[in-house]
Amino acid sequence: MVRLGLLLLRVATVTEAIWQFSPDLTVLAQDDDGDGTESYLPLPSTDSWYRAPEGWEEATPGTVFKIRKNAYNVSLVPIANVKEVFQVLFRSTDSLENATWGVTTVFVPHRSQCDSTTSSANCSQGIVSYQLPYDTSCLDASPSFGLQWGEPYGEIGMALGRGWWVSVPDFEGPLASYGANIVAGYITLDSVRAVLAAVPDAFGVKHPRAALWGYSNGASATEAAVEFAPKYAPALKLAGAAIGGLTPSQITSGPMIARTQVSGLLVQGIIGITSQYPKQREYLLTRLHPSGPYNVTEFFWASYMSGWQSLLYYSYVDVFQYFIGGQADLEEPGMAAMFYREGTLGVFGIPDTPLFMYQAVEDDLTPIAETDSLIQNFCEKGSNILYHRNHWGGHNDELTNGRQRSLDFMGTVLGGGDVLEFPSSGCKTVNLTFMQDPQKPIV
Template sequence: PTQDPWYSAPSDWETKSPGTPLRVRYSPYRNISIGACIDTFQVLYRTTDTNNNASWAVTTVFIPESQLNCTASSPENCSHGVVTYEVPYDSADPDATPSYLLQYGEPYGEIYELLKRGWFVNTPDYEGPLASYCAGVQSGHATIDSIRAVLQVSEDFGLNHSVARNAIWGYSGGAMASEFSAELIGAYAPDLKLAGIVHGGLIPNVTSAGNKMTSKDTAGLAIAGIIGITSQQTDARKYIDSRLKTTGPFNKTLFYTATEYSGAQVLGAFENQNVSDYFYNGTSDLDVPIMNDIYYSDATMGHHGVPNMPVFVYKAIHDEMSAAAETDALVDSFCSQGANILYHRNDVGGHNEELWQGRGRALSFLSDVLEDTDLMSMPKTGCSILNVTV
């Protein structure tokens, strides 16, 4: 993307309203490596960053092959559902975006599962042009505005936006984008109505999650997260720069190589490293007001609004990356404020296992809210919290 001139906003873009399409690219992928898809298109659109400044982002939309049977005389064969799928790309590299990498295939097969069901699939680069990994407000705004933008151009691609229902699905890093979207949408985009949202493997507090990741195979995500969340915070980035060691095996130069890796690559590059080894005073350099303030405002869930749509949450009780108790508390807080949530706490497996074990239930919930099926026994109002063994 950094070498592609299409990834740039045209003149006057800052004056446009959030969600306004700025560029549309037809059939951007020469070869589509994801099944049940007949074509793709991309939209570059106006959005708002973490600091409420004008920004832009890109989304890629996959068109289901079932649209081949969509005609004016057979409207029942036309798609009437759009799922915004939050690829958990977990990267501080501006080139490691879904809009670029998905031309080579998808990581977990979930886009294919959505396309098989006849839904358009919207996959935003929700971290924005600075690869602001872990910046929750940024990711929520970019997700919401991707839906607005896609709906404005959707009829050019055979989707009747006046009847289309919209839903969002995210897991782990992708769930940060879906969860902040759920919190922000009421105030940020009161005109946009969502049929439902799915959050899997939520990480409500990145500080405690980062502490769990260091010195493990997930240490690279903690490093990418520090870089990503400070990408829009000039003072915080200057502070981090001042505290990183300049000599020795764990130094500033090596730390910032994380900006050259995809989420998968960064895991291997920093596997089992202790993140504190990069800082002069270890973890105490990260536990300071300038960092704690941005972690709270931009990466701690539960402080930006109450979801106003049906929500399905699934979480492994034994999640080793983020304590289930934190998700329990988040759900309890929303429920006490009138949210409508079905929450499954799975006693089988950990964080990575629940990605696969929760998939079928996530798809069933999406079917319920997009197709009026009744597979998940979603409460009409209020909350239902269930311990499951799946």
């Protein structure tokens, strides 16, 4: 009997669908008959491949270090339209501008976009960089490992069904720095550079082009990436980016969720962001209660949990009770500067790629006015944006309600399937009231 140490579960009442671990993180699926057909990758923390090679720091960002072909046993992967899966390990940059590295997992469809053309030699194969929100400071809950057991929303399979390749980066990096937008943006960009560099020689794709897609925390990584791109990766020409359910300011959203059903996101974010800032992490450890019902040990249990588990464990917990000085401890100048630097979007640069941005007006995790202001600033400075403001539902609802439009936007910029009407220049805001018909398939 195959034992699974990881289960992919969907929780409809919370913001994100994340992987849930069994209590014993060392238990993996076993190959019962020894023929290799039931094998799974080891946890990233124990995977010898999931390491940068000697001397890696000297390489330039986006440099490919390793390619792991046939990374998954696709006969066991419950994701639609998957033909093969490979992984790429590459050089990147962390939040303090130091060298780091990243991993992305690339899914290849049974029928690629260019397979159906009569001039495949000149075809431009679309690749979607899909920033899946995994909301955890636990490295072993990264997508590169968890996607072996399936995906939470079906969006990878939908994109593969249109003939696009799909690259899913572990954008939080090797420290699982959940909430750290700077390293997330850099790793997202470098994952695209690495994949575009790898596929011509390793997989015979001569003319790849890429677009980005992310919702919620995946949107934060995507949005940071398009802000950084003009200066950090000027030679990288993205076809476009779809960004939904964005949180422009963590300083605003943090207190909003501190005593709610999604309090676990704040715990994970504090741990994740301080993993990039040693001084702030040291300060954090001095401000958490050493004992009592809300103590430092219990707080850091989150770093061993998937996002799903932490949402359950810390649900409706007042996160500020863990701190000796309460909320004020997180407003200390060094902490406040860190949260502003990592959690404020719109300050890194002006996107120069076409953007489709979509948000629920009644988003319960972030004020719509902040997204409105962010987009207005970009538009005044020359960005090309289609902005949909949906008057139906909240944050979770727009994840589903915006899915078809996001796929159609990808069709606009990558080719393949239906398209979304998009302004040739400048910006356009559309107010709509739309609920996805659950009986209508999204393709």
